[in-house]
Amino acid sequence: MADSKLDALLERFGRKDRLALARLITRVENRSAEVSEVMERIYSKTGHAYVIGVTGAPGAGKSTLVNQLVVKYRAQNKLVAVLAIDPSSPFSGGAVLGDRVRMTDHYRDMGVYIRSLSTRGHHGGLSRAAREIVKLLDAFGHDIIIIETVGVGQTELSVMDLADTTVVVTVPEGGDGVQVMKAGLNEIADLFVVNKADRDGADRIKAELELSVHLRPAVGWRPLVLMTQASNDIGIDALVLAIGRHADYQREHHDPARDLERRTREFVEVLTSQLEERTERALKNGAGSAQHVLGEVRTGTLNPYSAARRIIEDHAAISRLLQEGGPRPVRD
Amino acid sequence: MADSKLDALLERFGRKDRLALARLITRVENRSAEVSEVMERIYSKTGHAYVIGVTGAPGAGKSTLVNQLVVKYRAQNKLVAVLAIDPSSPFSGGAVLGDRVRMTDHYRDMGVYIRSLSTRGHHGGLSRAAREIVKLLDAFGHDIIIIETVGVGQTELSVMDLADTTVVVTVPEGGDGVQVMKAGLNEIADLFVVNKADRDGADRIKAELELSVHLRPAVGWRPLVLMTQASNDIGIDALVLAIGRHADYQREHHDPARDLERRTREFVEVLTSQLEERTERALKNGAGSAQHVLGEVRTGTLNPYSAARRIIEDHAAISRLLQEGGPRPVRD
Numbered sequence: 001m002a003d004s005k006l007d008a009l010l011e012r013f014g015r016k017d018r019l020a021l022a023r024l025i026t027r028v029e030n031r032s033a034e035v036s037e038v039m040e041r042i043y044s045k046t047g048h049a050y051v052i053g054v055t056g057a058p059g060a061g062k063s064t065l066v067n068q069l070v071v072k073y074r075a076q077n078k079l080v081a082v083l084a085i086d087p088s089s090p091f092s093g094g095a096v097l098g099d100r101v102r103m104t105d106h107y108r109d110m111g112v113y114i115r116s117l118s119t120r121g122h123h124g125g126l127s128r129a130a131r132e133i134v135k136l137l138d139a140f141g142h143d144i145i146i147i148e149t150v151g152v153g154q155t156e157l158s159v160m161d162l163a164d165t166t167v168v169v170t171v172p173e174g175g176d177g178v179q180v181m182k183a184g185l186n187e188i189a190d191l192f193v194v195n196k197a198d199r200d201g202a203d204r205i206k207a208e209l210e211l212s213v214h215l216r217p218a219v220g221w222r223p224l225v226l227m228t229q230a231s232n233d234i235g236i237d238a239l240v241l242a243i244g245r246h247a248d249y250q251r252e253h254h255d256p257a258r259d260l261e262r263r264t265r266e267f268v269e270v271l272t273s274q275l276e277e278r279t280e281r282a283l284k285n286g287a288g289s290a291q292h293v294l295g296e297v298r299t300g301t302l303n304p305y306s307a308a309r310r311i312i313e314d315h316a317a318i319s320r321l322l323q324e325g326g327p328r329p330v331r332d
Numbered sequence: 333m334a335d336s337k338l339d340a341l342l343e344r345f346g347r348k349d350r351l352a353l354a355r356l357i358t359r360v361e362n363r364s365a366e367v368s369e370v371m372e373r374i375y376s377k378t379g380h381a382y383v384i385g386v387t388g389a390p391g392a393g394k395s396t397l398v399n400q401l402v403v404k405y406r407a408q409n410k411l412v413a414v415l416a417i418d419p420s421s422p423f424s425g426g427a428v429l430g431d432r433v434r435m436t437d438h439y440r441d442m443g444v445y446i447r448s449l450s451t452r453g454h455h456g457g458l459s460r461a462a463r464e465i466v467k468l469l470d471a472f473g474h475d476i477i478i479i480e481t482v483g484v485g486q487t488e489l490s491v492m493d494l495a496d497t498t499v500v501v502t503v504p505e506g507g508d509g510v511q512v513m514k515a516g517l518n519e520i521a522d523l524f525v526v527n528k529a530d531r532d533g534a535d536r537i538k539a540e541l542e543l544s545v546h547l548r549p550a551v552g553w554r555p556l557v558l559m560t561q562a563s564n565d566i567g568i569d570a571l572v573l574a575i576g577r578h579a580d581y582q583r584e585h586h587d588p589a590r591d592l593e594r595r596t597r598e599f600v601e602v603l604t605s606q607l608e609e610r611t612e613r614a615l616k617n618g619a620g621s622a623q624h625v626l627g628e629v630r631t632g633t634l635n636p637y638s639a640a641r642r643i644i645e646d647h648a649a650i651s652r653l654l655q656e657g658g659p660r661p662v663r664d
Contacts, residue, residue, distance in 0.1 A: 156486070
């Protein structure tokens, strides 16, 4: 299956060639057929990085906070990667700008790798792409991977499953949006940050968040609520320490059963998404083996559910379809 | 495959038994293994209903607007169904309340069917469940199906693909959240509604929206911008007329090629999601045939990508796995 082009790319990736990293990430974004082979071949190098998720309402100052975290971890000589998940909308212009700000701070620094992942067109596949990009960043040798996403919607939140520590950023004032997000985000937060803490109402929201924490069942880690002013570098050191405390807590309370569970879940996700992608690819490529059934579906003479069953229950048909959708020679 | 219990349920569904409808919707929500058979057996009865999507910022008054639409369509003696997609969070208490309000208005009216679908735990599967519930509501004989969802996030927005007409509700004031949504929602709107139009800034936002419409390429339907005060029944009749105009436009500009495209897309979605669900079910049930591979994955001796390839490329293994995940006798 391996083709020389991919071999060369992976070899350069192994030599810490950032351009090769960028190319491989692009392949993951485009769901190229080689992704699973790439993952097979880098997988053994993963498991080193610590993944920090930063999410919250738009305008909460997430990008500035992430910038400051990068500075702190770079001061500790850690290799840092930032994966910014942009809502795919005219509004993401803002996020792009945010990236540029980060770039001007860090682009000379080879110890920081920054990448945006648009949510556009991924549908269910966003968390899949994000998971695989994180694996690439991990295998590349980054110590810290920061995933930044706007805390709206199931898809966007599902990305936070990838984080070892999830930081939910909120601000004193904030309309409906923020409230919806607080609601959804409460459940996934390991740490709360009240940013722009110099503004009115900071203490009130801090108290609210602490109450919500204390209303939780008293088992496991209890989220901390921190105050920051990211733009003035106030409270960031404390945040870094809190992230470290959460990491220590997880190490100390490490539960092997959860590893089994996590590995099983990942396997199910990988297997099902590969079935999905191979099928989509095969059907896009004309679906040689499913041609006839597809034709009946297109003309409306066969309903999609009967058509699906006809293919799935025909062992030969489904096997052929999955092979047709398998990896092909790389085109660059 | 058919079991007598399912037969009886479908028979009652055919006799317009609302309890049978509710039971079948619950099976779709729980992704029970019979869903695809149910769909096969009702599919020929679908295609009659007109589907209206109503989305927008939280607090835009969507539920009130939907209530008023229900009243108008009931006055035309149409059978109406409402599918309310709730964000799965403490906040959805709001939506539940919204439902209760609707219920008190309509629960005596057998011409209105109202159902909430929680987004919790669906991940990529929310739009799948929504699509199949809409098919059930359609096959049951509803003339109008209104899907109401909060316009946040990719998953939530993807549900709007099901609508023949998508109505985006916005309000004069509104913070970040609303802007993000407007951004994402602009692209899917067939009609804009500025609700609570008695408030300051209504004309401004109407002008903004009309500008955004005129910035679009001048092909196809041009979204209209309407002003409403749903709570005072102002502008609702005009909205109903506008929805009718959009329906007429689609009929007049009907494009057979798009039917082919739509059917193909639906088939790909159905086929891939069935592969996914059968695999998940098989692995949950112990995955007899994949037992050995699964064991290696759980202990970490085999990476999930190699494991997936090993199963997919073994025709016998993948076929067995898909059969193991197939429909089973119904348990109620």
